[in-house]
Amino acid sequence: MGVNSIGYDLPRAERQALVCDCAEASEAAAIALARFDERLLRAEPVLVEGVRQRGHAFEAQALIGLSGGLCPLEDLCLHDAGMDVRSPTRELARAAAMLDERRRLARREPAEVLSESALRLRLGIEGPPEPDRPGRATTPSGTVKQLAAPWDRIDREDDEEDQADEDTLDIEEEDHHADPAFAEIDALLVRTRKKLDAWNDFSSEEGRKNLTLRDPGYDAAGRFERWQQILEEGRGLPAALAAALALDAWLWLEPSERAGELGFAFAATVLRQRGLGSAHLPVVGLGLRRGKFRWSPHQALSLRVAGLLDAFAEAAAFGQADLDRLSLARNVMLRRCEGRRGNSKLAELVDLFVASPLVTVQLAAARLQVTPQAVEAMLKELGGSLPRELTGRKRYRAWGIL
Incomplete structure (x- = not known):
């Protein structure tokens, strides 16, 4: 599919009307995001870290929910800590990958994340063709490939001979076991094998290692270039509108055939770059998940963008509520620390509960530099204010404020 057939055009008049x-x-x-970000800048560091880490987990879970999957938050936190209580599912593995991706993006500068070279590297899209050099040849599609060495041609000839032998063997087997009832199935298998051979590269060792089912007519490079144009056009627009337009274009164009959820992280990075997320990476997917609006390509452009803007505001509202919830939980647990000795580690354990989505005895002992027995004693001292236990086990337990 070419970019022209995708049909995502934004003329100047339509952009002004939008x-x-x-x-x-x-x-x-923009006001909601700015207020939440300013509140985080003024909050205590332990609360800010807690909101950030919980936001990453909430966002990963929400993105799975938007795609129709199910990923319990407790299972995600336990899987991230290597304490699975059940076999990981496909949705859980995807959520864990999104969680790691958001953490990496949050540690990097927005300009570095949104640079064209970094985006192409992350999405696996080749850059523009390099100038011709000796020893290199250009394919009809414009990509550059290395000329085959003599030993590569020998290996390819051997592979062709092996393939010819296999085809001859298949023909003999078909003749020997000819059955009209399986004729259609055999023809389907032959067509499927030819299609997979056309989509995958069997001529190199690297190609044989990375066998995958991809559509050769997807034109990821063209889609990415069109999305880059939309991203550049948004530089003259308000920050929230530019991020919403970038996310809408990503959902429409789908530049990545395999990592569609990255568009939400890139939209949040645009908000950071424009000053609406200096202290955090906005949870755009969570705001869309919690709201009533559901994005669809059949809707009008103005309706889609307005719905995404409402999702931004909903994400900021959830962040405000989560910060209040963490502050209340911390105040309740700190009441148990009143009247303690000056060398007591109980207050540090409380801050560890606030800053981390999940805490184990081993983690607390390593962070506080005490023995596991001392951590067990402090957990008993918290009493009813102790966070919820997540594993449901009597040993190797974990607690968290979720």
């Missing part, structure tokens, strides 16, 4: 139609929603989303 700015007017979504001005109120854009301003509301």
Whole structure:
């Protein structure tokens, strides 16, 4: 599919009309994000770290929910800590990958994340063709490939001979076991094998290691270039509107055939770059998950962008509520620390519960530099204010404020 057939065009007149139609929603989303970010800048560091880490987990879970999957938050935190209580599912593995991806993006500068070279490297999209050099040849599609060495040609000839032998053997088997009832099935298997051979590269060792089912007509490079144009056009728009437009274009164009959820992280990075997320990486997917709006390509552009802007505001509102919840839990646990000795580690254990989504006895002992027996004693001292136990086991337990 070519980029021209994708049909995502944003003429200048339509862009100006979009700015007017979504001005109120854009301003509301920007104000909500700015207030939450300013509150995080003024909050205590332990609370800020807790909100950030919990936000990453909440966002990964929400993205799985948006795609129709199910990923319990407790299972995600336990899997991240290597304490699975049940066999990991495919959705859990995807959520764990998103969790790691958000953590990596949050540690990097927005300009570095959104640079064209970094985006191409992350999405696995080749850059523009390099100038011709001796020993290199250009394919009809414009990509550059290395000329085959003599030993590569010998290996390829051997592979062709082996393939010819296999085809001859298949023909003999078909003749020997000819059955009209299986004729259609055999023909389907032959067509499927030819299609997979066309999509995969069997001529090199690297190609044989990375066998996958990809559509050769997907045109990921063209889709990515169109999305890059939308991202550049948004530099002259308000910050929230530019991020919403970038996310809408990502959902429409789908530049990545395998990592569609990255668009939410990139939209949050655009918000960070424009000053609406200096202290955190906004949980855009969570806001969309909690709201009533559901994105669909059949909706009008203004309706889609307005719905995404409302999701930004919902994400900021959830962040405010989560910060309040963490502050309340910390205050309740700190009451148990009143009247303690000056060398007591109980207050540090409370801050560890606030800053980490999941805490184990071993983790607390390593962080506080005490023995596991001392951690067990401090857990008993917290009494009813102790966070919820997540594993349901009597040994190797874990607690967290979720």
